Amino acid sequence: MSVLVATTSPPGGRPSAAASGPSAVEVRGLTKSFGDLTAVKGVSFDVAQGEIFAFLGPNGAGKSTTIKMLCTLARPTAGSARVAGFDIVEDAKRVRRHIGLVFQEQTLDDQLTAEENLRFHAVLYGVPSDQVDARITRVFELVALSDRRKDLVSTYSGGMARRLEIARGMLHTPRVLFLDEPTVGLDPQTRALIWEDIHRLRREEGVTIFLTTHYMDEAENAERIAIIDYGEIIALDTPDALKAAVGSDTIALETADDDAALAALRAAGYKVERTVGGLTAYVEDEEAAVGPVVASVGVPVRMVRAHRPTLDDVFLHYTGREIREQHSEGAMPMFARAHGAHRR
Amino acid sequence: MTTITAPSTVPAPPMELHTGATGELRVIGMVWERELIRYVRTRTRILSGLIQPVLFLFVLGYGMSGLVGTVGGFNFHQFVYPGVVAMSVVMTAMFSALSIVWDREFGFLREMLIAPVDRSTLVLGKTFGGASVAAVQGTIMLVLAPLVGIHLTPLLVVQMIGLELLMAVAMTTFGVFVASRISKMESFQVVMQMLLMPMLFLSGALFPLNGLPSWLAFITRLNPLTYAIAPFRQVIFDAQHMSAVARARFSTNITWFGWPLPMWLELLIVVVFAAVFFVLAVRGLSRAE
Numbered sequence: 001m002s003v004l005v006a007t008t009s010p011p012g013g014r015p016s017a018a019a020s021g022p023s024a025v026e027v028r029g030l031t032k033s034f035g036d037l038t039a040v041k042g043v044s045f046d047v048a049q050g051e052i053f054a055f056l057g058p059n060g061a062g063k064s065t066t067i068k069m070l071c072t073l074a075r076p077t078a079g080s081a082r083v084a085g086f087d088i089v090e091d092a093k094r095v096r097r098h099i100g101l102v103f104q105e106q107t108l109d110d111q112l113t114a115e116e117n118l119r120f121h122a123v124l125y126g127v128p129s130d131q132v133d134a135r136i137t138r139v140f141e142l143v144a145l146s147d148r149r150k151d152l153v154s155t156y157s158g159g160m161a162r163r164l165e166i167a168r169g170m171l172h173t174p175r176v177l178f179l180d181e182p183t184v185g186l187d188p189q190t191r192a193l194i195w196e197d198i199h200r201l202r203r204e205e206g207v208t209i210f211l212t213t214h215y216m217d218e219a220e221n222a223e224r225i226a227i228i229d230y231g232e233i234i235a236l237d238t239p240d241a242l243k244a245a246v247g248s249d250t251i252a253l254e255t256a257d258d259d260a261a262l263a264a265l266r267a268a269g270y271k272v273e274r275t276v277g278g279l280t281a282y283v284e285d286e287e288a289a290v291g292p293v294v295a296s297v298g299v300p301v302r303m304v305r306a307h308r309p310t311l312d313d314v315f316l317h318y319t320g321r322e323i324r325e326q327h328s329e330g331a332m333p334m335f336a337r338a339h340g341a342h343r344r
Numbered sequence: 345m346t347t348i349t350a351p352s353t354v355p356a357p358p359m360e361l362h363t364g365a366t367g368e369l370r371v372i373g374m375v376w377e378r379e380l381i382r383y384v385r386t387r388t389r390i391l392s393g394l395i396q397p398v399l400f401l402f403v404l405g406y407g408m409s410g411l412v413g414t415v416g417g418f419n420f421h422q423f424v425y426p427g428v429v430a431m432s433v434v435m436t437a438m439f440s441a442l443s444i445v446w447d448r449e450f451g452f453l454r455e456m457l458i459a460p461v462d463r464s465t466l467v468l469g470k471t472f473g474g475a476s477v478a479a480v481q482g483t484i485m486l487v488l489a490p491l492v493g494i495h496l497t498p499l500l501v502v503q504m505i506g507l508e509l510l511m512a513v514a515m516t517t518f519g520v521f522v523a524s525r526i527s528k529m530e531s532f533q534v535v536m537q538m539l540l541m542p543m544l545f546l547s548g549a550l551f552p553l554n555g556l557p558s559w560l561a562f563i564t565r566l567n568p569l570t571y572a573i574a575p576f577r578q579v580i581f582d583a584q585h586m587s588a589v590a591r592a593r594f595s596t597n598i599t600w601f602g603w604p605l606p607m608w609l610e611l612l613i614v615v616v617f618a619a620v621f622f623v624l625a626v627r628g629l630s631r632a633e
Contacts, residue, residue, distance in 0.1 A: 073458065096460040097361055107451035111382050123374040124459035126362035135359075173359050 022085065024049045024176050024208035025070065029079035032065050039065040041231040042079060047210060047224075049175070052202055054222035055212040056311070062231040063212045064180070070210070071101055071178055084175035097125060100169030100177040100207075104184060106161055110153035114145065114164050117153060118171055125172035139167040142204065143197045159190030166197055170205065177201065179211040183218060195221055216311040225311070227318060234318045243309040246317045249286035251293050254278040254303040261297045268296040278303070368465045375456075375469025376476065379440060383477040389439070393481050397432040401425060401488060404550065415594070416587035421492045423594045426577040427549030429504070430511060433482040434569065437512040438540055440474035441519025445526050457629065464626045467520055471622065474516030475509050482508040500583040507579065510611065511572040514618035518568075521621045524628025543569050548577075554595045565600065571613040574598050578607060 025047035032040040040062045047053045055063040068074040070083050072092035081088045084098035108117050115136060122132045140146040143163040153161060162182065169177050182198070183191040198221070201207050211222070219225050220239050227235040227242075235242055255261040258279055265272045270293060271282045283289035286306035294301055362370065383389065405421030405428070412420040447453040456466055483505060489496050522535055544550075546560075547569035553561065564570050578596040586594075597604040 071458075093460045096458065101458060103451070103454065105451050107455040109378070109447075109452045110450070111385055112378065116378075116381065120374055120378060121455070123370050124456070124461055126367040126460075127359065128362055129370075131359060172361060
């Protein structure tokens with residue numbers, strides 16, 4: 001058990017507790033320009049080995065371009081980065097051998113069985129012949145698809161196909177697994193399954209997970225979040241620290257006698273203010289505080305509303321706008337293709 | 345402040361991955377194997393690859409026989425048989441190569457292109473795969489030989505399969521190059537219609553190349569398929585007991601301004617064609633990602 005100490009100075013915070021070993025990803029001043037447009041403006045950060053790290057931002061913020069550079073699919077204009085200990089420009093082939101990639105679009109051959117797809121990948125990445133079978137069995141277990149390994153991929157649902165791709169990404173024991181919007185377009189139940197898979201991979205294989213998302217609730221699963229907007233990292237910290245930086249938890253109250261309640265709560269040592277229609281108490285942890293606060297009021301309570309800042313509040317705080325406004329704007333998947341993902 | 349659990353396990357030491365020549369060889373084998381698996385799984389493709397040549401052989405062959413008549417005991421459908429087998433080989437090879445367009449559309453091409461593997465390895469695997477599948481298809485066509493009065497000898501069968509492989513390798517590298525330039529599925533049909541059919545019709549597969557108007561004769565000499573089909577027909581005819589009259593009427597020689605090409609030169613042209621398009625195909629795929 002270790003405590004992740006919040007680094008409060010975004011951007012480019014250093015990885016915390018988990019960072020005892022060498023960094024899985026080291027980024028220094030990474031820049032990518034397309035003509036006049038600078039998509040990524042000199043970002044720097046580190047991801048520790050074994051960490052779950054999320055890139056959160058609206059479409060077009062630069063997260064796609066950054067990841068593409070880290071996966072050696074795009075050349076940086078300036079700056080440098082090391083992934084799994086290898087330089088992304090000098091040692092691109094080694095980088096690719098030590099990372100797993102799961103794209104937003106499906107990249108399976110659905111005329112082959114799940115197992116055949118994995119075998120193909122194992123050979124492409126040079127998994128030794130005598131370890132291929134054991135490793136395939138292992139990754140099927142990791143995503144709980146063992147009973148479907150002999151089935152054609154064309155019989156798989158979208159969620160199963162995504163999980164199979166995650167399994168495939170793990171076949172060659174990568175140091176870092178890159179997931180581009182891993183749950184986009186999937187139902188909530190499948191999303192939950194995928195998150196179980198991701199946590200299991202991290203726990204049992206110790207792989208570093210680097211994912212992009214524009215879902216706030218999904219980013220909460222990460223240990224650290226980099227919020228990226230207009231090509232710059234505007235905040236980087238643990239979800240809790242990011243939220244704490246926005247403001248404290250609050251408990252709003254409406255009582256039969258607000259004056260009496262105010263006096264009682266202040267007497268009990270709470271920081272309370274009168275707000276529109278009632279009182280607001282500022283507390284450290286709304287979940288723990290809501291009971292004691294209500295108990296301290298001393299008059300009948302008509303309404304209680306506890307609130308903890310969400311990542312939406314965080315995004316709003318740093319950018320002055322909500323991430324949701326951005327959704328419709330030219331949805332460019334991270335590894336953009338001419339056509340979207342299709343199923344045969 | 346919440347406490348979170350640090351990963352309980354140290355990362356499993358990454359396995360020693362195979363690199364170098366052995367790794368690349370295994371990849372060639374795997375790409376080849378995938379091609380065969382897909383061929384065996386799509387029975388409709390095997391069937392449709394059979395129907396068109398059969399149609400040409402029997403309908404065109406017998407239809408034209410009536411017109412051309414028998415020359416020295418030799419029929420037009422006997423003449424057209426090697427061309428029809430070649431056609432089925434060429435079409436299967438081309439189709440196999442152009443499946444890269446499908447792979448692009450459905451994402452699997454990306455899985456191959458981002459792998460830490462040389463592009464030339466992928467093209468080699470694809471080429472051998474396409475060639476094997478095409479040669480299998482061509483070999484299936486051998487069962488039709490007795491039906492049209494073509495005598496097969498063990499030596500001839502070996503020669504035919506060898507030439508089918510060469511033809512298929514050339515057409516697969518050409519096909520992979522074409523596919524690397526096609527980004528849309530819709531273009532696939534257009535390519536098949538506007539490239540493959542003219543190539544087949546102008547190759548001497550379906551009619552003798554002697555006695556053509558000079559402009560048409562010239563075009564057929566520019567067509568690489570011409571040089572793949574002529575030796576194929578020649579080895580088949582060599583194994584038949586043809587009269588001199590028939591041999592003269594159904595000539596298998598390609599001439600350049602009256603000079604008959606030796607078979608080794610024809611084969612060399614096909615080999616060079618295959619090599620050039622292999623390089624172009626590797627380049628084409630390198631642009632693709």
